[in-house]
Amino acid sequence: PSTDETAAREWLEWYNTRAQDVYYKSSTASWAYNTNITDETQQRQVEVSLETSQFIKEVAQNATALWDWSGMSFDTKRKFDSITNIGSAALQNQTKLERLTNVQSEMRRIYSTAKVCENVDGQENCMVFEPDLTRELATGRDYNRLQFIWDGWRASVGPQLRSLYQEFVDLSNEAAVANGFDNTGASWRSWYEVDTFEQDLENIYEELKPLYLNLHAYVRRKLSETYGNRVSLTDPIPAHLFGNMWSQQWNNIFDLVEPYPNKPGGIDVTPKMVEQNYNATHMFRVSEEFFTSLGLGAMPDTFWERSMIVRPTDGRDVVCYASAWDFSRDRDFRIKQCTDVTMEDLLTVHHEMGHIQYYIQYADQPLIYRGGANPGFHEAVGDVLALSVATPKHLNQIGLLDEVTEDPDADINFLMATALEKIAFLPFGYLIDQWRWRVFDGSTGPDNYNAEWWRLRTKYQGIKPPSTRDETLFDPGCKFHIPNNTPYIRYFVSFVIQFQFHEALCREAGHTGPLHTCDIYRSTAAGDKLKAMLQMGTSKPWPEAMEAITGQRSMTASSLLKYFQPLTDWLKQKNWENREKLGWDAETWEDAKDP
Numbered sequence: 001p002s003t004d005e006t007a008a009r010e011w012l013e014w015y016n017t018r019a020q021d022v023y024y025k026s027s028t029a030s031w032a033y034n035t036n037i038t039d040e041t042q043q044r045q046v047e048v049s050l051e052t053s054q055f056i057k058e059v060a061q062n063a064t065a066l067w068d069w070s071g072m073s074f075d076t077k078r079k080f081d082s083i084t085n086i087g088s089a090a091l092q093n094q095t096k097l098e099r100l101t102n103v104q105s106e107m108r109r110i111y112s113t114a115k116v117c118e119n120v121d122g123q124e125n126c127m128v129f130e131p132d133l134t135r136e137l138a139t140g141r142d143y144n145r146l147q148f149i150w151d152g153w154r155a156s157v158g159p160q161l162r163s164l165y166q167e168f169v170d171l172s173n174e175a176a177v178a179n180g181f182d183n184t185g186a187s188w189r190s191w192y193e194v195d196t197f198e199q200d201l202e203n204i205y206e207e208l209k210p211l212y213l214n215l216h217a218y219v220r221r222k223l224s225e226t227y228g229n230r231v232s233l234t235d236p237i238p239a240h241l242f243g244n245m246w247s248q249q250w251n252n253i254f255d256l257v258e259p260y261p262n263k264p265g266g267i268d269v270t271p272k273m274v275e276q277n278y279n280a281t282h283m284f285r286v287s288e289e290f291f292t293s294l295g296l297g298a299m300p301d302t303f304w305e306r307s308m309i310v311r312p313t314d315g316r317d318v319v320c321y322a323s324a325w326d327f328s329r330d331r332d333f334r335i336k337q338c339t340d341v342t343m344e345d346l347l348t349v350h351h352e353m354g355h356i357q358y359y360i361q362y363a364d365q366p367l368i369y370r371g372g373a374n375p376g377f378h379e380a381v382g383d384v385l386a387l388s389v390a391t392p393k394h395l396n397q398i399g400l401l402d403e404v405t406e407d408p409d410a411d412i413n414f415l416m417a418t419a420l421e422k423i424a425f426l427p428f429g430y431l432i433d434q435w436r437w438r439v440f441d442g443s444t445g446p447d448n449y450n451a452e453w454w455r456l457r458t459k460y461q462g463i464k465p466p467s468t469r470d471e472t473l474f475d476p477g478c479k480f481h482i483p484n485n486t487p488y489i490r491y492f493v494s495f496v497i498q499f500q501f502h503e504a505l506c507r508e509a510g511h512t513g514p515l516h517t518c519d520i521y522r523s524t525a526a527g528d529k530l531k532a533m534l535q536m537g538t539s540k541p542w543p544e545a546m547e548a549i550t551g552q553r554s555m556t557a558s559s560l561l562k563y564f565q566p567l568t569d570w571l572k573q574k575n576w577e578n579r580e581k582l583g584w585d586a587e588t589w590e591d592a593k594d595p
């Protein structure tokens with residue numbers, strides 16, 4: 001192989017142009033399937049996905065045969081390393097690659113078309129996940145009805161996925177080994193480019209755990225006030241009472257835990273949005289306007305023409321789970337989301353628009369560098385802006401909150417509402433890939449998929465299933481990212497670094513006062529700093545991108561802890577007054593006590 005770097009870089013130019021066409025075709029077929037699930041669109045998506053894998057495999061083989069890049073520049077080496085790290089395409093056996101592609105497509109279809117049915121006045125009534133089950137869990141306050149929804153979803157999805165997932169794990173691991181990794185988990189962790197990644201995460205989790213335990217104990221007390229003795233003050237909390245299918249965010253039970261009910265601050269503005277006839281388009285326009293107020297990019301016209309931002313009403317099956325798409329050519333970026341008019345969805349709109357903004361800003365990079373500095377960065381962009389949008393000051397400014405008072409009690413209400421989304425999420429964001437890494441490295445076998453899942457769920461979240469679980473079920477499969485094979489530690493990373501970004505951008509915007517009152521709206525100084533980082537894409541290791549925004553090179557929990565400090569003090573005082581026992585008996589709790 002040649003060591004001529006000039007010739008090698010010309011070859012990379014060829015690759016860049018050719019690959020954009022291949023990925024455009026692949027995105028188009030995948031989009032057609034995701035926005036209209038039929039046998040034909042599924043077949044076509046699998047076919048094009050196999051062609052794409054073939055291209056990726058051939059390019060990797062050619063690169064290795066033609067070029068010896070070991071002595072070339074950092075940038076050239078980085079590009080070749082990326083091209084030759086080819087994921088599932090590394091499966092040599094064509095039959096196995098075909099099977100893997102089909103299994104992944106089938107798991108996505110099962111999850112996206114699953115329903116929960118019940119008999120209402122002799123009629124069978126079937127509910128879909130979005131918006132039916134989501135709304136039932138978010139607004140329901142009847143213990144048994146919530147349990148029906150919670151059990152129903154798990155009975156409908158898990159058993160169908162269990163054997164497919166088992167097969168997926170084996171095929172995915174074979175591809176990882178062919179790519180030079182021990183298993184799929186090792187391949188995923190390599191994206192973070194630091195050998196101490198797992199230890200760094202553990203250290204950060206330990207720093208955040210006291211705050212979680214205080215929030216958990218306080219919420220458990222409030223839930224026992226609502227649900228009586230079915231919520232014991234020392235046991236893990238029944239998992240179906242949090243307003244969310246996976247107990248991953250607790251914002252929907254704010255009304256049950258509100259510290260100062262007669263004060264403003266944490267109010268869910270959903271009623272205001274409905275009253276003002278908000279619709280999906282308006283929600284996306286509000287988000288776009290926040291980005292452009294910072295001097296960042298507006299959405300291209302094709303974004304508005306080609307996105308799918310509401311569930312189609314023509315009876316089509318679609319993949320509702322929100323996602324943001326980069327078609328790799330002609331600045332064709334799209335969002336697919338079954339948007340509901342709620343505050344929760346307004347925040348998800350900002351999350352998805354954050355992905356699109358990253359696409360816009362690194363669009364001039366070569367294809368190889370069009371990605372997040374690490375996957376957590378991509379997940380953090382939109383959430384950083386949402387931290388400003390959700391402040392009472394900003395909601396008041398855009399007419400969604402009537403009054404703003406300089407009142408410490410209102411501040412605690414607001415911090416509680418934010419903690420129910422951000423702090424509650426941390427153990428969940430951390431445990432998903434703890435479970436998956438152990439499945440990929442073989443420590444967790446199919447015989448204890450579910451037992452291990454609930455061991456981790458109880459250990460980290462302090463929750464317990466409201467009904468008995470066994471290995472005919474497959475509860476992990478009931479969370480989109482598992483059957484969809486989307487890594488999850490990226491969200492834990494995002495929830496930590498988004499506060500580092502927020503603190504740095506607030507400083508740039510000249511904010512004074514407590515961090516949680518900061519709104520960077522219209523600060524082009526903050527926008528310029530964010531833009532500079534986004535434009536780097538994956539061209540440099542993520543500590544350099546972190547340095548570009550915050551001035552430091554590491555991920556740290558300090559900004560998050562600073563943001564919530566007033567609430568941490570309040571919770572500790574409150575829990576001390578109530579003589580709360582922090583934590584739970586992870587081992588000794590019995591199965592759900594039947595009332």
Ligand SMILES: O=C(CCC(O)(O)[C@H](Cc1ccccc1)NC(=O)c1ccccc1)N[C@@H](Cc1c[nH]c2ccccc12)C(=O)O
Binds near residue numbers: 348
């Ligand atoms: O999954 C999502 C949002 C969907 C996504 O934007 O992250 C989407 C997931 C996905 C990945 C791959 C295929 C299909 C869907 N990711 C992307 O669209 C995406 C875009 C660019 C790069 C990488 C991923 N959020 C997570 C984490 C989360 C919890 N609470 C939140 C609050 C606000 C925003 C996100 C969350 C969740 O709902 O559990």
Ligand SMILES: [Zn+2]
Binds near residue numbers: 379
């Ligand atoms: Zn995302």
